[in-house]
Amino acid sequence: MLTAKRIGEYSVSSITIKDVALAAGVSTATVSRVLNRTGYVSNQVRLHVEQVMKGLNYQPNVLARSLKQEKSRTVGIVLPDMTNPYFMGVARIVQQRLLEKGYHLIYMDSVEDPEKELEAIQLLQGMRIEALILAGTGQNAEIVKHLIHSGTAVVLLDRIIDGVHTDLVVEDNAGAAEEAMGYLLSKYGDRIGIIGGPQHISTARERLEGARKAVALVGIQISETKFYAGDYSRASGIQACNFFMETEEPPVAIFSSNNEMTYGFYLGMKERGLDLDSVEVISFGELDAAPLFSHRLSIIYQNPAQIGEAVAELTLKRLEREGIGREKRIFTPRLEKQFS
Numbered sequence: 544m545l546t547a548k549r550i551g552e553y554s555v556s557s558i559t560i561k562d563v564a565l566a567a568g569v570s571t572a573t574v575s576r577v578l579n580r581t582g583y584v585s586n587q588v589r590l591h592v593e594q595v596m597k598g599l600n601y602q603p604n605v606l607a608r609s610l611k612q613e614k615s616r617t618v619g620i621v622l623p624d625m626t627n628p629y630f631m632g633v634a635r636i637v638q639q640r641l642l643e644k645g646y647h648l649i650y651m652d653s654v655e656d657p658e659k660e661l662e663a664i665q666l667l668q669g670m671r672i673e674a675l676i677l678a679g680t681g682q683n684a685e686i687v688k689h690l691i692h693s694g695t696a697v698v699l700l701d702r703i704i705d706g707v708h709t710d711l712v713v714e715d716n717a718g719a720a721e722e723a724m725g726y727l728l729s730k731y732g733d734r735i736g737i738i739g740g741p742q743h744i745s746t747a748r749e750r751l752e753g754a755r756k757a758v759a760l761v762g763i764q765i766s767e768t769k770f771y772a773g774d775y776s777r778a779s780g781i782q783a784c785n786f787f788m789e790t791e792e793p794p795v796a797i798f799s800s801n802n803e804m805t806y807g808f809y810l811g812m813k814e815r816g817l818d819l820d821s822v823e824v825i826s827f828g829e830l831d832a833a834p835l836f837s838h839r840l841s842i843i844y845q846n847p848a849q850i851g852e853a854v855a856e857l858t859l860k861r862l863e864r865e866g867i868g869r870e871k872r873i874f875t876p877r878l879e880k881q882f883s
Contacts, residue, residue, distance in 0.1 A: 552623070558601050567595040578603055579616075580645035591605065592803045611807050617647050618858060619667035620676040620700075623658060624775070625652040625801060628831055629847050630678060633700065636851025637858070638677065644859055646673075655741070655775060657682035664690070674858050679704050681743045696861030703745040710857045711871045712850055716746050716827075719843045719876040720753030725760070725881060726841075727796045731762050731823075736794030737770045738783045738804050747775070750800040750827055769794055773804045780807020788815060795822060802828030810837070827876070844877045 560578075564571045569592060576582040577592045584592075595601075595624045618641055622630045638648040638727055649667060653660035657680045664686055667675060674696035677687065684706045691697050691709055699749040727735050737754055740747025758765050768790045773779035783804065787793050788811075805826035823839040831841055853872045859865075 552694070558599050560603075563596055563599060564600050566599060567592045567626045571581055610680070615671040615673055616645055617649060617670060617672050618674045618676065618862075619649045619651065619664075619670070619672040620668070621651045621653055621663045622678050623653050623655045623680065624661075624803070625650065629802065629828055629845055630701075632847030633851040633854065636848055637855045640852070640855035640859065644818075644862075646859075646862065653680060655680060655744075661686060668695075674698065674862055674864070676700055676854055676858060677704075678702055681705065681745060696858065698854055698857050698861070700850070701746060708869060710861065710869050712853045712857065713871070713873055714746075714751035714845060715873055716852075717753035717756070717877045719878060720750040720798070720827065721757045721828070722753075722878050723841075723843055724754040724757035724798055726878070727798060727823070727825060728757060728761050728763060731794075731796045733765055733769070734792070734795045735765065735769060736774050736783075736787045736797045737765070738780065738797060738799040738801075738808065739770060740772075740800045741774050742772075744775070747800060754798055754800075775801045775803055777803050777807035777810065780804035781811040782807075784811025784815070786819070788812075797824045798827075799824060800827045802826050802830055805840075806830055806832070825878070839881065841878065841880045844879055846874060846876075849874060 549586055560571050560574050561598065564574045567574065569588065573584060573588065574592055576584045577589050620634055620637065622634065624630060634648070634650065641648050649670065649672070651663035653663055660680050661683050664675065668690065670693065675690060676698045678700040678708065679687070679702055681702065681704050684704050687697060687704060687707050688840070689864070698712065699707065700712055701714070703711060703713065739751045740748055742748050742751070744810070771783040771786050773783055780799070780803065784807070787797070797808060799808060805824060805828070808824065809819055812822070819838045825841045825843065827843045829842050853874070
């Protein structure tokens with residue numbers, strides 16, 4: 544066994560799997576099985592080896608292992624906005640489930656920019672990821688199809704990409720938006736403003752489709768002055784507020800197709816000195832700070848934990864070569880009306 548003094552002579556980078564095996568009193572093969580979570584190792588031995596590795600501050604050379612095994616046990620996830628609680632809620636669940644199976648998750652943020660998204664995917668590709676989880680901008684179909692063709696597992700999260708056929712976890716955006724708009728139309732008629740999202744993103748198209756379907760069903764005409772094309776950012780929510788409040792007849796109710804734009808809309812109202820409860824709002828997606836201010840806000844609640852579990856399950860199925868064909872999981876968001 545290595546003594547404490549002897550262990551102290553090692554630098555972090557010089558400690559090898561052989562040193563761990565010697566310190567733990569087991570074979571290098573046993574240490575390898577613990578590291579790679581392959582083969583049988585009793586729980587007692589596994590815990591002992593893990594404790595020794597922790598004591599030695601042993602850091603396995605992930606790159607060397609991946610080159611030797613031809614597997615990196617690494618998954619990449621590209622999100623459009625890592626500050627959005629919904630996406631981070633999904634990612635935390637995915638990371639937890641992957642770690643339980645010995646995989647590591649690398650986060651990248653595209654900030655809703657197709658070029659930055661492409662750079663992120665290429666960087667992850669260079670890191671030899673085994674799977675990609677993508678909440679995409681919809682603009683990089685070719686590289687995604689290339690990844691799939693080359694054998695990399697791809698799971699699309701929240702958003703579809705035209706022409707890409709792979710595993711998919713999404714929500715019924717159109718149905719939830721139609722229900723929300725139907726509720727507002729029944730109360731306010733055409734005195735409603737709609738904050739839409741960028742139409743190259745599937746969720747924005749679907750939510751606008753649902754809203755327009757509700758309008759068509761009641762036979763009400765909504766003028767262009769009651770529609771603002773946002774970009775899923777807080778800044779565009781502020782701009783939407785300014786746009787609406789400067790029209791001859793500002794809307795008395797708002798349907799916002801994204802929680803960040805909803806937040807921005809309230810910021811815009813505050814900047815203009817308006818009471819936050821002077822307009823009824825339905826937001827597609829929850830605002831963490833909503834209980835802290837006066838408002839008339841209803842929420843279309845998403846379920847990031849449920850979505851994350853589905854994404855993790857499909858990703859692990861593909862990594863472990865289970866199942867055939869592609870799967871599509873569709874979840875239904877819940878409209879919780881605060882006022883009726």
